Amino acid sequence: MATEIRVPTLGESVSEATIAQWFKQPGEAVNADEPLVELETDKVTVEVPAPTSGTLEAIIAKEGETVEVGALLGQLAEGAVAAAAAPAAAKEEPAKAEEAPKAEAAAAVEVTVPSAGESVTEAEVGEWSVKVGDVVKEDDILVELETDKAAQEVPSPVAGTVIEIAVETGATVEPGNLLCKIAPGAGAAVPAAAPAKAAAATPAPAASAPATSMPPAPSAAKMLAEKGIAADQVAGSGKRGQVLKGDVIAAAAAGIAQQAAPAAAPVAARAPSNPSDEVREERVRMTKLRQTIARRLKDAQNTAAMLTTYNEVDMKPIMDLRKQYKDVFEKKHGVKLGFMGFFTKAVTHALKEIPAINAEIDGTDVIYKNYAHIGVAVGTPKGLVVPVVRDADQMSIAEIEKEIGRLGVMARDGKLGMAEMTGGTFTISNGGVYGSLMSSPILNAPQSGILGMHKIQERPVAVNGQVVIRPMMYLALSYDHRIVDGKEAVTFLVRVKESLEDPQRLVLDL
Template sequence: MAIEIKAPTFPESVAEGSVAAWHKKPGDKVERDELIVEIETDKVVLEVVAPEAGTLTDVMAEEGDTVASDQVLGKIGEGSASGGSDKKEEKSSGEPKAEKADQQDEKKEEQKASGGKQHDVKAPSFPESIQEGTVATWHKKVGEAVKRDEVLADIETDKVVLEVVAPADGALAEIKAEEGSQVESEAILATFTEGGGSDYASATDNRPAASADDGASDEKIGDKIVAPAARKLIAEHDLDVAKIEGTGKGGRVLKEDVQKAVKDGSAKKAAKASSAPAKAATAPVAEGERTEKRVPMTRLRQTIAKRLVQAQQTAAMLTTYNEVDMTEIMALRAQYKDTFQKAHDIKLGFMGFFVKAASEALKRFPDVNASIDGTDIVYHGYQDIGVAVSTDRGLVVPVLRDTDSMKIADVERKIVDFGKRGRDGKLGMDDMMGGTFTITNGGTFGSLMSTPIINPPQTAILGMHKIQDRPMAVNGKVEIRPMMYLALSYDHRMIDGKDAVRFLVTIKELLEDPARLLLDI
């Protein structure tokens, strides 16, 4: 009986995906949980594994095809892999069986002599909107032993960074596309030998290898040798090459070195001498310079735009505001931050308090924790709070599960993990599925007040903002207090105005008296 291979269940925010690459062909044998096909969405690349061992009999969605959630991609059946494969090859080529067998014997001898079966390592299948990509980084050198599915190279496109993985255990035999090279969809990047490893490396030591470390397309800037992918980042961030420490062969500056320098801020160009401003002031300004730059909108940005417009068009969205006195939380944080970090190995921030306060408020106001599904209202008996994380590619919202049972340390640790994986592009689909409520913190960028937009199908979102000292009337006296504006955007179809205001006041009261969070009052 044939077993269906289905696409994963996409979350509400993902409508469809595209088949990026099939790792098996019809007639190939597969083991249970072995990677068969990859599905690329606007946020992540999903791996589809074999539900059972058997033979891949049908491919019903070709590479590049757009597929929906839970769509059947192919089928696995029982039977001989080689028999089906041979029949297909004979039918397509029309070669006599004897000639075909001779060719296969010759191929086996060649493979045996070279140390194992050889594969072409190809670039991923790009979507229709992407014409080409750039080989950003080779993570492995020729002859270096690698495991199956270990990352060999990164391909940068104008939308995403795609990973190219090893087809089996073995080693790279030859690199055909150096770092910085422009490659098209499914272009051959390298040849790969199964079971190569260190034995193959020793065989290649005496001949030149087209390795990413050979520097074929490197460039010398000052006294530094810079890889192509690193040059691109240096130009984008206007960095001083002399301040970047190269960790590659011979002090070569790699992409990772530049990324570290960008993160640390250690390679910024020094300000010019005091005479420079005067010189610049007297320099003639070229008239008529009205430059424009047109770049493609990323797929993630397109999805963000579509969903934001959808939220405003479909929800009766209103926003209510309040302000919270952060004196008590800041004092509590100052008193225990060192002890907290020693005990939990994580810094004590503000988000943990907000998540716990929101969790308690959601229990008291179930309408705010509900979602709208067509003409139905879905009340959630749990609190899964999404936390907006800013990345280079756009805003993503990973979800904290069961926040009511999480400790503040758990919240802080998870948020730090989300931020790191978001910047590295490592967030998975499971991280962003679901969510009953969302918190976004524009204060980290200096926002004093804003109107957040609801994340459908949720019915509310809380916006945090910058903490600013302001004069406040306290017990008939004017005192300077650290204040934060809070904004709650809500769907008036589901939530009445009084409940929205009471919900926000509850959060305010819990934050201004943190002991209430512990006492559950």
């Protein structure tokens, strides 16, 4: 019986992909969930696993071809693995002396790196919570993995004893890589060779590190030639540093052109510190999350024509409204009435009037979003993350406050996943909670706008010809001038100000 292998769903806005490479050839045996083929889109690379064990019978779509979602890639003949594996098993018969260790290893449960989303291809091993010989319960946390999006805790699948740790803290691993082995049962014996295996396994990540010189994906190579850009001038975001089509688009937007001149001069090495200062320094490796934050912020500056416009808002109407209804609101909805609900609602109203700020540039196209997924920047001990309140334009202030509270708890606990942090169309950043009076926020690419909130501070202002003291807040809107005109940006910020100074406008949808 033949099983069809087809192109899986690749995301809402992705309808086609390019065959990057086949990992198996016709006639080769495969196991269930073993990667068969790698697909490359303009955003990510995706591995298509075998739906069942068997033998690859035919390859329909060749490497380099462009295929649509649902297209037939190949066919898998089921039930042929056992026959294919028989000769290998026969060859292993002389090694009967190893049968006991093999049986013991088979009894152990292997803990591997879980999948963290389509666009996450590697993670960094954080601190281990256990060591070889420790007894663990089911769901006990074994180790924390850190990706460029979030931290992820790996629980124990069974109760038992840790008999091997395959990778050390700081190693880079990919989904499916072995993390450790657990022997079921609290009294399981730890093999004497286990510590040695763990130590020997540590150089493995370093050995795989140089494998970043993969050739560009087929569609990326074609676009590199068309735009006259050298492959070594583009930072690849694909697996093992592979340059994808989206990387080339971003590089072209940043104005990178092929240079016939000698290669760029290497970055100057850090000047050595004074010997008396070195003993007081501490060198700490940047986390994956911090590296990604640094790269994305710099990419946003290099790519977008970023500009910031400012205004100020009188917070007294909102503060009076909160004071009057905060107890009733909390009693009815089970959540405190904060400022973020008002600001998010004011932003969604303004986005309807100025849709360019809710859009993004994709190559030579502008994608207008008929929905508002608002990212709310949250500071955590490990860095800044931006969980997304989806369809905020369709939510009440109470629903927004509940969702922001839920996402904030997940962020602080390191529980955010890809589903909570992707797809945002606009971002709100509140530096005021840290005391910031004025700042210019950086865009969260590929979004075209970000609103910066700041500290509420009493200041003298003129109201109806009289100088009065009011609680004022500076607002800052950073926007991509390639798609948003100055008039649109100023109008957007004025609409937000009007909604906050006259909350009835939010109720009446004005």
